[in-house]
Amino acid sequence: MIASLFVAGCATAPEQPTPQPQPTPVTAKPQIRGDLLGLTAAELVQRLGTPALQIREGTSLKLQFRASSCILDAYLYPPPSGAGVQRVAHVDARLRSGADVDQRSCVAALEGA
Secondary structure (H helix, E strand, O other): OHHHHHHHHHOOOOOOOOOOOOOOOOOOOOOOOOOOOOOOHHHHHHHHOOOOEEEEEOOEEEEEEEOOOOEEEEEEEOOOOOOOOOEEEEEEEEOOOOOEOOHHHHHHHHHHO
């Protein structure tokens, strides 16, 4: 009898399932001043005014906005599925001389214009 208790004491407990990590909730990234990625053409126009230049190339769209101190080019593309509204995927900001400038400061200049 003692031997059976000894064997029972050595038996391993049933394996507990490893807890799966819980995904962290996704929160919307706050819109910081100067961040234009993901905006639609209508949202850009509402925010920056009428573009000085609009170029369509295939399914893409380039909108150019000009302030006295800088030029901002926003490149919009449709979603990968091809169906849906075009959104800003890339932005270039530069001085009128062509030198790069901080995008946020250019957006601030355009919003103030």
